[in-house]
Amino acid sequence: MNKTINQKAWYFVIPVFVLVAFNAAIPLMTVVNYSFQETFGNNVFAWEGTRWFKQILLSERFHASLGRQFAFTFIILLIQIPLGIAIALTMPKKGWGVPVCLILMSMPLLIPWNVVGAMWNIFALPDIGFLGHSLNAMGFDYNFTQQPGDAWFTTILMDVWHWTSLVVLLSYAGLNSIQPAYYQAAEIDGASRWATFRYIELPKMKKVLTLAILLRFMDSFMIYTEPFVLTGGGPGNTTAFLSIDLVKMALGQFDLGPAAAMSLIYFFIVLLVCWVFYNLMMKNEAQS
């Protein structure tokens, strides 16, 4: 759409600008403030320069939680995106099945995150949970509160349970926007099922899939509540992702300086990845 140049449009944006600035800029400045200083309580501060940043960037604890975070995000993207596409492809296109699928599949998205954690905790407990009990009955030695591997398995399964539906809904919407004429043309050309998917459906879903990856990246990178309730970051520190580690440092140990420095580094990483994605997305949009 060709837009008119109108500087007065700023007046329309002012409420949003004020509300978000109030919520984002002021708190962010507090974080920046802490990140360069040492606090002694009672509002006594001392300038520390870049000491906290160096300390965090060189600390093994940060490297470890960052590594875990990237591993987690990578694994869930690898599972959720293909699985979401597969489910969207096999979902009914019309009839009573559509609302049933949509309603049931959206359910996990609307459950408070700590309830998701608590629910999976009860579900996976080795003695009284359905999942834990069944796995042990099948002969697996499964205990997510004791064994790191099981804790990872459960956390990933929980995230797949929680968020795959988002990818399904997005892909389904993308598929629905394809005109029937494309399929008819493919049929006339005698295209195989794979060819139809590869050359018609996938390109048409490019936009929603970029979006799905972007959203899943952002949200899984910030994940806090669900693993916190499920495993508490344990056993040991094996499932302490970035946010869990950060909250532990800021509110648990009250190490405000290092925690603030870590916040900024953390935020910067998310921003960087999202900026790259955002530009890719805008480029796609400009092309289509």
Added chain:
Amino acid sequence: MKKYKWLVPTLYIIFLMLPIYWLINMSFKTTTEIINTYSLWPQKFTTENYVKIFTDSTWYMGYINSITYTVFNTIISVAAALPAAYAFSRYKFLGDKHLFFWLLTNRMAPPAVFALPFFQFYSSVNLFDTHIAVALSHCLFNIPLAVWILEGFMSAVPKELDETAYVDGYSFGRFFFKIFVPTIAAGIGITMFFCFMFSWVELLLAKTLTATAAKPIAATMTRTASTSGYELGLLAAAGTLTIIPGAIVIYFVKNYIAKGFAMGRV
């Protein structure tokens, strides 16, 4: 192969429903039964967990608090986002692209980063432990989202609609509320759905900003779990009840969900 296509979504839905069933199953058991026996359905069916929640004010007030700040937040977010989204979809202005990306960055900000500054900030303006504090703090991620979705819907409306209205002598205000808002009503519905959803499920900020008066149900659950031992039955019943508002909201917007996701670029 085509014949067995329905298997994939069916299996997926069964996978989705299992943990939910387990939670509901637990909520009708007594805590002693949960701990001592493993059974696929309640042996001694009891509703005492639910009775406790509906008669104890610390429990049911949690629901009222959660719903209050969620509704506040939905109203604030959508009301502020409407004019802004209109500006982004119709006009070019100084810094528009940067502003749009800056808004989006706030959707990307990890709440864990903001928890402590928010606590200090809202305490210093005497808003700590109020519904409005939680509602305002959730604007951090809901306003960018609302602007993003609404902008998608508004851009789909041809600009000729605006121009025709002005030629017909409509003032901007009358055009906006009498013609434009009804045209994108579905989009507004979807936006409200997403604002409701993200405010309802968020806990970290809601928990940090409240103590007693505005404590959300989710926080009541975690605190009960840690103070009075592990009352699993009660926890399961409370958890089951948090699913209901979401289910009601989904039922109302079911026809728009898939469409809204795509159009609004959520």
